[in-house]
Amino acid sequence: MPMYEYKCLDCGKEATLALTLKDHDSGAVTCPSCKSKRMEQLISSVMAKTSRKS
Ligand SMILES: [Zn+2]
Structure with missing residues (x-):
């Protein structure tokens, strides 16, 4: 299951959540x-994972 990082706009806390694509697409994040x-x-x-082969 892919991991997504979110920040709560109400309490300001950041959370790394494992969501199904369905949950992610539907915005069912709590x-x-x-x-x-x-x-x-x-x-x-995940962006930082890109391997550098220069
Ligand atoms: Zn919150």
């Missing part, structure tokens, strides 16, 4: 701290 659904996705560190 803050584990305050149960808010106003979650903003952060640019994932």
